[in-house]
Amino acid sequence: MTFAVHGLPVARGIAIGRAVLVVSSRIDVAHYFIKPEEVETEIDRVRIARNAVAEELQKLQASVALMGPNDAPHELAALLEVHLMLLQDEVLTGGVKHWIVERLYNAEWALTTQLEVVARQFDEMEDEYLRERKADLEQVVERLLHRMKGTAAVLAPTPPRRKRTAEDDDSDPTARDAIDAPLVLIAHDLSPADMLQFKKSVFAGFVTDVGGRTSHTAIVARSMDIPAVVGARSASQLVRQDDWVIIDGDAGVVIVDPSPIILADYGFKQRQGDLERGRLARLRHKPAVTLDGQKVDLLANIEMPEDTLGAVKAGAVGVGLFRSEFLFMGREAQHLNRLPDEEEQYQAYRRAIEGMQGMPVTIRTIDVGADKPLDGRAVRDDEAHLNPALGLRAIRWSLADPAMFLTQIRAILRAAAHGEILMLIPMLAHASEIRQTLALIDFARAELDNRGVVHGKVKLGAMIEVPAAALTLKIFLKHFDFLSIGTNDLIQYTLAIDRADESVAHLYDPAHPAVLRLVAETIAECRRQGKGVSVCGEMAGDVAFTRLLLGMGLRSFSMHPSQILAVKQEVLRADTSKLQAWTQQVLEADDPAGLLAPAATPQ
């Protein structure tokens, strides 16, 4: 039966494919594709873990048998028996094998997937006693996952889809579907680290129950340039493994089990989208200049050095934001040391410079915390009531761990010997933070001098992400060469809306008069003082705001490479001399959204 689930559109386009459910588990589980030749190893890992857990349970049974009824109630022995039965059950073991062999999931992913399939069968049982066995099954799987920790294979660099072979049964269309159909990812939540792994994968689109438009999960999805919907509430409960799903990333709708008519309709929309993309691709080599001759820099936001490939392909004239924290995340799954050392970071920044072929690269120092936790950093019980977005995040984190911060600064300074690098500091709010940061940069430079290591000059920039910073620009401009407005956080902190919380997503409003005023005044003050200014939040890549930002005087926009051509089209059609009066009107309006509608925007 066809039904639709609504969420927030975060990455445009239509995806049609089979659902792959990624289930949250109480244990942190890595999700990645294995190579076909690793199938046996993964099956073995499950078998070895199963034997070990069986032995563990049998030992427990033996010790229970030696206890008296007061120490070990009769139910305990019965429960252990149930756990042993579940452990050996063919539905669990056969299912896990299926996901490994047919879908090339790593063992942990296969286990949690099969747990979800069986758990739903338990949920549907009439008998209350049997329904309650779901908790036992979860415990058994968790025991297995614990056993498997530390035995994972190294992440496959390019997760493959299984290739069709002569043994595949072509007479069975469902078998062919399972192998060849595009896959779409459905999850309750995905950490930015998980997203990073999926970035290298084959998914045609994805959906999460939670998340806001500018949550970091959504941002990474946008950088993958695949249709995505977040904040879809109960999607991961309603969709089943292998269901056919349409993801409409323009409308924020997920259609499950679509009828042939709906499928045909969306197939048409998908082809229209491809045509539009093809048309925009012709603008790639065209310089971004407005009708009245104003040159505009369209830069790329990247998460990894390899993303520079897409940036250059999209015609970016540099990197305006390299979110360097992604080098620090998702490392457990790759069996790497917890944090990248100076040499590893230096090489990564150098790769980014080389990837940009002589164009400038803006490296933002690490911005972890809030919705970008480092591996293994579980929330402590006494922290559970705290709001991480207001806590130890970004520059606050770096200043709290000067050794880590100095390592990163040294790596950036060393890379600067190979090309034009700008160093950008996130989330500054206090003059004391500025002073400490600058002192650490001087210290790192002196350390390199003392070591006799070659390093280069960098331009220094501060992100304007907190209203306190936007209201004290003069202090910032005394110390920094340029400012970059992080509208994602500026909106979050100005409006007191958690950017990752879908329950308040309707109040997350880039067009709020307070936000627009802070953005406009930051641009104006930088221009008055002859300092560089750019916007690198999601607003820069949203064509609904291109003319307004141009009207405010912005000439440098940084966004995901996938958004550059659409914004360039807006720039090419704009005449900034005709935007001034309208921009002023928008800034003075009680409800600016109405004036931003295409019909109300000057041509």
Ligand code: PEP
């Ligand atoms: C922002 O806050 O606008 C920004 C660009 O930084 P991030 O999205 O990584 O927090």
Ligand code: MG
């Ligand atoms: Mg930010």
